[in-house]
Amino acid sequence: MHMSIRKAVLAGVAIAFAAIVPVQAAQAQSGMLSLRKPSPVGSYLAGVAALENLDGNRAARYFMDAASEEWDNPVYVSRAFLSYLVAGKVSDAATLAHHLLDLEPNDELARLTLGTVALKQRRYSSAEQTLSRISDGSLIGLTGGILRAWAQAGNGNPSAALATLDALGDSGFADFLVFHRALVADVGGLRGQALDYAREAYEMDPFVTRIAEAYVRILANAGRFEEAQIVLDEYAAEGIAHPLVDSLRAPVAAGRRPGLFANSVQSGATEMFHGLGTALARDGSLELGVVFLQLALYLDPEASVVAMTLGELFASAGRYSEADAVYGKIPSSSPLSTSALIRLAESRDAQDDREGAISRLRNIVNSNPDNVEAWGALGDVLRYDERWEEAADAYTQLINTIETDRPRDWRYYYVRGIAYERAGHWENAEPDFKRALELNPDQPQVLNYLGYSWVDMGMNLEPALEMIERAVELRPRDGYIIDSLGWAFFRLGRVDEAIAELERALQYLPNDPEINDHLGDAYWVAGRHREAMFQWRIAIAVDERGEVTERARPKLTEGLVDMPEIQ
Structure with a gap:
């Protein structure tokens, strides 16, 4: 879900931690404390380092070591709780959340976690009661409010759920809330309202993948296949491609209803955590973003789109084993299965196994010769390896799969132009750079590359x-x-x-x-x-x-x- 996370809201949800005694911290870092058995402070510092690297399992061990020595220290307990969430061990985090609330009754993330567990277990009244104790005015408060609406929907009261979402209307997340009104109404059987809200969300943000997919599904489920096709065509004309949206083309063209976007209260709440988690990570709150995505997967382990996002976050932090584990859980039946295989190949490259990455990517394009993403990934890895001719060939295969050039296709011509230029084929590179600029005239990378190339060759200096x-x-x-x-x-x-x-x-x-x-x-x-x-x-x-x-x-x-x- 596309949105801007307000700094003020982020500040409001920052988890407060008590200060560590400076003398103890200095002693731990200088080795003055016993090396045989790490002190609570030493374990804490090791846990902090592990958590900064998104190594949730190791961080949890360190923080639990510290907490076992000082069980009533809210800093150690809260950090251990958070680490369990980062590691995706939601049940362990929930167990610790009860003790954390004894120490810190106002800990919002602990209540949110317990409310999520209750929702997962279909204890909707318990979830609603737990979530109602989270104060408004923060991102956790907003999240708890949306989750409470889903609990009300689970209790068979979608109208109350919509009223709860309406009460959150001044939070600064109007587009996100409209989208969830559509999903709540759809799951609750209020088809007319679902369609109205979905249209409103789409008009606000027509090229956000999740919104486009939901709108197409709601339209097609209502038998409005021509309108659904128009949305699909507008999405493609923008130069955007996504397997989940593309997977709707066949049923819509055949006049088949594709099924609900969210087929349960749990999957609807999953989408909420996915949207907010993605936005948090994009705005720099990587740790909390991972937590939200882990809660999303806890609610719906089959949510491949969440797994892809979480895997990409782990990979961006260098946590390749965690990323690979998440990608590996995406089933072959998912529209995202090929994307997951591509990410696994890219992970091999990031771990210094370039030949293994290239071999995997060649296998993928052999099995999926029309997959633009796979050809692009293969071309990129070959280009990184300075195998310019092979990279240019891969990009050519990619370009040949595109029926009509779209503005966002500029990059394909740009990277092929680079491959041609580095291979010494300027006669092929120059037309590609010019074509990239025809598609995107103000693309600074292309302007710079073509301009610099001309300068370096002493030609066309003024242009x-x-x-x-x-x-x-x-x-x-x-x-x-x-x-x-x-x-x-x-x-x-x-x-x-x-x-x-x-x-x-x-x-x-x-x-x-x-x-x-x-x-x-x-x-x-x-x-x-x-x-x-x-x-x-x-x-x-x-x-x-x-x-x-x-x-x-x-x-x-x-x-x-x-x-x-x-x-």
């Missing part, structure tokens, strides 16, 4: 400068693009302007060998030879690949002999 200047306008803090601007000025003989821009680029990327080498060249032409030598030495020192060193090292003895042609 190249205009393109790079536009890219800088769009990305004013991007050191690489600013470097391109400086280099364009240099090739045009505008050395003072080149130096100013190259120095500015180094403020953002002080250890980039290419920028240091460019600045050295500009200094040399300006007669600032000592400063030029200094920049070339830095370029050599920070160059890990050796490409810049090869051209910079001779300059240290000969200066800039092979001057680039300056217009």
Whole structure:
């Protein structure tokens, strides 16, 4: 679910933790405490480090070690409780939540967890009572309010559930609440209201995947197949593709009702946790985002879309074993099964098994020759491995599967252009970059790449400068693009302007060998030879690949002999 998490709301739900005695913490870090048996503070500090890395299982062990020594310490207990949630051990977290509430009666996340467990077990009245004790005004309060509405729906009272959602209307999440009104009404059998709310949600955010899928399902279930087809066509025309939406094309075209978006109270509440968890993670609250997604999977273990999101969060944090475990649970019958296999292959690459990743991806495209996502992933991994010809071939296969270019397809031409350019086939690369700009004229990466390539080859310098200047306008803090601007000025003989821009680029990327080498060249032409030598030495020192060193090292003895042609 697409939304903006307000900073004020996030601040309102931050879990408060008591301070650790500074002397104890310093002793633990300096090794003054016993090494034979970690102190509670030592275990706590180890748990903090593990939790920061989203290693929930290890963090829970450390925090429980600390809590076992000081069972009435709310800091240790609350951290252990949170770690169990991050690890997806909701039952263990719920057991600890009772003790945590004895210590901290106002702990909102503990009550939310207990309410979730009650909802899972269909103890709807208990869930409603537990959730009603969470105060409003925070994200946990909002979450508890929506979950309480689902409990009311579970009790057979969808009208009361809608009234509860209406009471949350001033929370700043109007679009999200409209979407859940549609789902509550749909699960509760209020089909007319469900359709009205779904239409309203769709009009607010027409290209959010979950909203589009729900609206198509509600329309088609009502027998309004032509309208459902229009939504599908508008979604595709925007250049968006998603297996869950694509899976609706066949039943809608055949006039078959595809079934409910949320087929139970539990799956409806799952969608709530999924939407909020995704938004939290996107806004930087990764830990709480993972917690919400784990609660979502607890409510509905078959929710493949939640598993995909959770796996991607774990992978982004380097927790590949956890990510792989989540992806591995997605059944082959799910529309997301191929996406899960792709993520597993990408995980292999991230763990330094590039050949294994390429082998897996080749198997996937052999079995799914029309899968754009799989061809794109294969092309990317081959490009990372600098197998330029093979990467270009993979991207060509991808492009050949697209019937009509859409604005969002610019990236495919862009990455194929890079592969062609690096393979030495400029005659193929240049048309791809131009096609990418036809599809997305203000794409700064493409403007920069084509502009810089022209500058580096000493061709089309004035148009190249205009393109790079536009890219800088769009990305004013991007050191690489600013470097391109400086280099364009240099090739045009505008050395003072080149130096100013190259120095500015180094403020953002002080250890980039290419920028240091460019600045050295500009200094040399300006007669600032000592400063030029200094920049070339830095370029050599920070160059890990050796490409810049090869051209910079001779300059240290000969200066800039092979001057680039300056217009």
